[in-house]
Amino acid sequence: MIPELGQLSLALAFCLCGFVAFFGLAGAAWRRQRWLDALGSMVTGQFVFILLAYAALSQAFLADDFSVAYVANNSNSLLPWYYKMSAVWGAHEGSFLLWTLIMAGWTLAVALRGEHLPAAFAGRVLGVMGLLNMGFLAFLLWTSNPFERLVPMTPGEGADLNPLLQDFGLIVHPPMLYMGYVGFSVAFAFAIAALLTGRLDTAWARWSRPWSNVAWAFLTLGIALGSWWAYYELGWGGWWFWDPVENASFMPWLAGTALVHSLAVTEKRGTFKSWTLLLAITTFSLSLLGAFIVRSGVLTSVHAFAVDPTRGLFILGFLVLTVGGSLALYAARATVIRSPARYTLWSRETALLVNNILLVISMALVLLGTLYPLAYEAFTGGDKISVGVPYFNAGFVPLMLALALALGIAPVLQWKRTSPTRLWRDLRWPLAISVAAGLVLPLLISGALAWQVVAALTFGVWVLVSHLWDLLFRARRGLGRVTLGYWGMLAAHLGFAVALFGISLTSVLSVEKDQRMSPGDRDTLGEMGVLFEGVGNRSGPNFVAQRGTFRIEDGNEVVFLYPEKRRYLARESVMTEAAIDAGLFRDIYISLGEPLENGAWAVRLQLKPFVRWIWLGGLLMAFGGVLAVSDARYRRLRRSVPVGTTVADAA
Amino acid sequence: MSRTSLFVPLGVFLLIVGVGYAGFKLNDPHELPSALLGKPFPEFAAPLLADSGTVVDRTALLGEPVLVNVWATWCPTCKAEHEQLLRIRESAGLRMVGVNYKDDPAKARSWLRQLGDPYEFVVQDADGSLGVELGVYGAPESFLLDARGTIVYKRVGDINPRIWRDELAPALARLNGVAAGGKNE
Numbered sequence: 001m002i003p004e005l006g007q008l009s010l011a012l013a014f015c016l017c018g019f020v021a022f023f024g025l026a027g028a029a030w031r032r033q034r035w036l037d038a039l040g041s042m043v044t045g046q047f048v049f050i051l052l053a054y055a056a057l058s059q060a061f062l063a064d065d066f067s068v069a070y071v072a073n074n075s076n077s078l079l080p081w082y083y084k085m086s087a088v089w090g091a092h093e094g095s096f097l098l099w100t101l102i103m104a105g106w107t108l109a110v111a112l113r114g115e116h117l118p119a120a121f122a123g124r125v126l127g128v129m130g131l132l133n134m135g136f137l138a139f140l141l142w143t144s145n146p147f148e149r150l151v152p153m154t155p156g157e158g159a160d161l162n163p164l165l166q167d168f169g170l171i172v173h174p175p176m177l178y179m180g181y182v183g184f185s186v187a188f189a190f191a192i193a194a195l196l197t198g199r200l201d202t203a204w205a206r207w208s209r210p211w212s213n214v215a216w217a218f219l220t221l222g223i224a225l226g227s228w229w230a231y232y233e234l235g236w237g238g239w240w241f242w243d244p245v246e247n248a249s250f251m252p253w254l255a256g257t258a259l260v261h262s263l264a265v266t267e268k269r270g271t272f273k274s275w276t277l278l279l280a281i282t283t284f285s286l287s288l289l290g291a292f293i294v295r296s297g298v299l300t301s302v303h304a305f306a307v308d309p310t311r312g313l314f315i316l317g318f319l320v321l322t323v324g325g326s327l328a329l330y331a332a333r334a335t336v337i338r339s340p341a342r343y344t345l346w347s348r349e350t351a352l353l354v355n356n357i358l359l360v361i362s363m364a365l366v367l368l369g370t371l372y373p374l375a376y377e378a379f380t381g382g383d384k385i386s387v388g389v390p391y392f393n394a395g396f397v398p399l400m401l402a403l404a405l406a407l408g409i410a411p412v413l414q415w416k417r418t419s420p421t422r423l424w425r426d427l428r429w430p431l432a433i434s435v436a437a438g439l440v441l442p443l444l445i446s447g448a449l450a451w452q453v454v455a456a457l458t459f460g461v462w463v464l465v466s467h468l469w470d471l472l473f474r475a476r477r478g479l480g481r482v483t484l485g486y487w488g489m490l491a492a493h494l495g496f497a498v499a500l501f502g503i504s505l506t507s508v509l510s511v512e513k514d515q516r517m518s519p520g521d522r523d524t525l526g527e528m529g530v531l532f533e534g535v536g537n538r539s540g541p542n543f544v545a546q547r548g549t550f551r552i553e554d555g556n557e558v559v560f561l562y563p564e565k566r567r568y569l570a571r572e573s574v575m576t577e578a579a580i581d582a583g584l585f586r587d588i589y590i591s592l593g594e595p596l597e598n599g600a601w602a603v604r605l606q607l608k609p610f611v612r613w614i615w616l617g618g619l620l621m622a623f624g625g626v627l628a629v630s631d632a633r634y635r636r637l638r639r640s641v642p643v644g645t646t647v648a649d650a651a
Numbered sequence: 652m653s654r655t656s657l658f659v660p661l662g663v664f665l666l667i668v669g670v671g672y673a674g675f676k677l678n679d680p681h682e683l684p685s686a687l688l689g690k691p692f693p694e695f696a697a698p699l700l701a702d703s704g705t706v707v708d709r710t711a712l713l714g715e716p717v718l719v720n721v722w723a724t725w726c727p728t729c730k731a732e733h734e735q736l737l738r739i740r741e742s743a744g745l746r747m748v749g750v751n752y753k754d755d756p757a758k759a760r761s762w763l764r765q766l767g768d769p770y771e772f773v774v775q776d777a778d779g780s781l782g783v784e785l786g787v788y789g790a791p792e793s794f795l796l797d798a799r800g801t802i803v804y805k806r807v808g809d810i811n812p813r814i815w816r817d818e819l820a821p822a823l824a825r826l827n828g829v830a831a832g833g834k835n836e
Contacts, residue, residue, distance in 0.1 A: 150812055274657070328661055330661070
């Protein structure tokens with residue numbers, strides 16, 4: 001009964017989204033104030049009904065209701081309760097339900113916090129978001145119903161949640177990622193509303209900036225969590241694979257990063273207007289492409305896509321309508337780029353232009369590398385090729401170094417023009433320090449000069465020092481005058497430098513050994529001694545495990561690590577649980593491979609220097625995004641009636 | 652920069668969509684016409700999985716409707732489908748025969764021991780020759796035969812609850828309806 005109520009709630013939410021779309025868009029076009037006034041309650045309604053549906057599915061999981069197909073396929077009575085809760089988004093149907101819930105949540109947030117917006121503009125924004133969620137709910141109801149029953153073939157036990165997903169990282173990773181993906185729908189809706197209104201001034205950029213920052217921060221966090229999860233859960237120590245699923249989240253991140261910066265120029269200087277609109281549309285389109293396509297399975301193989309043709313066609317149709325429609329609107333309404341404000345070569349505008357160009361090229365690189373194998377397979381009728389890590393690295397390393405180079409100059413640059421003499425005065429010390437650090441630090445860390453390490457450290461220190469130098473300069477005039485927006489920028493940029501350190505040092509300096517070890521065998525890892533004490537048995541709630549014991553001796557310090565080989569009972573699948581001794585400067589990573597004869601095991605020992613810095617950098621970036629939104633001027637913005645409100649909009 | 656340049660993004664997007672759509676259409680296994688629909692199941696002679704010394708032929712399929720399921724241990728989808736087949740076998744009592752396709756008989760036997768065996772019998776098709784006769788595109792595939800051995804339904808891909816409910820169960824009901832009608836005459 002409860003699953004049916006959930007389904008009914010979804011249907012009601014679908015209708016309410018239709019109302020929001022109609023009354024929002026038509027109310028704004030025909031200036032019906034009463035229609036616009038009613039939007040708030042309708043938006044609340046759709047959120048409440050989707051929440052009810054979500055609660056209904058959670059209840060089906062907690063109650064082990066295996067007559068619901070989705071529960072039967074993704075849960076098991078032995079599964080701990082917290083994994084039952086997170087199993088709700090463990091597969092296609094439920095994760096899409098979460099997606100619509102988050103979409104409804106963002107819409108509600110815009111309705112609640114957007115009271116300072118002109119009513120007609122807010123109506124259009126909410127209308128566009130309602131239209132989007134209507135599409136998502138239609139997809140859910142007609143092709144991916146999570147409440148579908150297995151009657152009369154109700155199984156007695158569920159097939160269990162994929163053991164890879166039975167993990168804390170996977171409890172938090174998808175919601176964060178979806179918050180980011182869906183969050184960019186707000187910037188998208190603002191851009192569409194601006195195009196519909198025909199008012200392409202700086203107002204829409206100012207209004208949508210905080211929303212874009214928050215969405216960007218969530219997406220950053222989501223990607224970092226995903227990388228961290230892959231590192232410890234997949235069992236072999238990789239933290240980024242350039243696989244299509246990761247690329248799908250990385251493309252909107254790159255476009256979104258460009259958007260966040262481009263919005264700043266549009267708001268402050270009134271330039272890049274068309275470009276910013278295009279980025280807002282692109283970012284959300286890539287989010288849609290990513291999430292939809294990952295979930296449809298098309299990226300693993302075109303066959304998977306075709307196996308459920310209704311889903312595939314729906315997705316394609318939805319993409320054509322939303323992305324095609326908005327790009328057509330853009331073509332019809334956007335003004336040809338004219339730069340009313342002039343700027344010179346040495347200006348913040350130029351730096352941000354370089355930032356945008358580099359990020360968009362990176363995004364195109366990833367897009368090409370992700371879609372090319374797919375197109376190839378489709379046209380050759382099943383031949384597969386893979387675009388490998390070397391392709392991505394070859395393209396990405398120079399692009400990111402160029403980005404770091406430009407980033408180091410950025411804090412010193414002023415709007416419009418900066419005199420080259422001043423630039424030299426402010427940057428010569430950071431330049432000298434970074435070159436020196438690039439030559440000395442690699443020797444201190446690894447005792448050798450690998451060119452990759454030298455390049456990465458030079459550029460990383462360059463970003464770090466030039467920003468701190470600028471902060472020092474500002475601090476002399478009083479730290480109280482440094483705005484939260486500036487602190488946010490600083491944190492995000494330092495995060496980039498920290499991630500750059502982590503990525504390059506881990507990639508170049510990691511030690512990896514695959515050994516055959518019998519109980520009592522000793523080995524070394526860097527300067528540490530490793531003693532394999534043996535393997536014992538242990539049983540968990542829904543698995544049995546073989547657990548190895550390793551004694552790590554690092555000088556006088558002794559650490560024990562316990563990697564496991566788990567066999568999950570319901571699916572008969574074997575998982576490798578690596579054991580990690582995490583540290584700020586190095587991780588020790590041990591995983592059990594295959595059992596060999598006479599109690600010996602294939603063991604993988606890894607030393608991963610500075611690997612934590614990758615995710616630390618991600619956290620810093622996300623933190624920076626949040627700090628920037630907390631800036632006082634956004635609060636002022638909400639309190640005061642915005643300047644530039646036209647009569648038509650106020651009506 | 653001219654006004655037409657504003658249409659560039661739209662053009663790029665439509666190009667990507669066009670390529671995607673053409674690709675998926677080209678490669679949609681469901682679009683493959685099945686020459687076998689309505690035709691008798693091909694003649695064959697194959698050893699049993701349970702006992703390689705015994706050879707069965709087409710006549711073993713006759714007498715009552717049967718689902719011929721092409722499967723292999725190397726096919727992950729088959730494993731998911733297997734649970735479904737067990738469930739259907741139990742709830743609907745449909746007769747099932749397996750074709751173990753391009754597989755190692757020892758592995759196949761231990762698979763059935765571990766996961767349960769919904770099949771009345773399984774024939775070995777180690778070299779895939781029966782698969783060629785059947786036009787098998789990939790495992791899993793399933794054929795529903797009537798009592799006279801005519802193929803009335805073919806499924807490329809796994810049998811999941813949706814397929815069972817929307818396609819296979821109705822096809823089976825039609826068969827049983829016809830059979831019952833025949834008896835009443």
